Amino acid sequence: MNETELMTTPLDFDCPRCQAATSAAFYGPCDDCRRELRATLGTEARDMEAAVYEPKMNVVPNQVATKE
Template sequence: MEFTCPRCATSAEAEFYGPCPSCRAELIATFRSDGRVVELAEYEPKMNVTPNAVALKDD
């Protein structure tokens, strides 16, 4: 399919509509970043629910 590149307005031919291959390569080079590890606090459930009488019943 032939179309006009929405970024640089040149004629491009590709299977799907979007930036031309040169614009795509430029965008990948500009916005590429390395992944990072995010440290999160360990999950602790809230204790705002009281157990019911059946759960506390001793057999």
């Protein structure tokens, strides 16, 4: 099995959320669960992302470097 087959061959597994048998390229919630998660957590996920990428505004300069 080459790398392309690894990427395209679906895995058969039970959804970790609803335990329904599903098949997808990557292990995770099934399509129904993903849709539900997107609908219920979509806004929250965007807020979390904004927090992660928020620049640190209160970084204290290295005192040794600024000392005269």
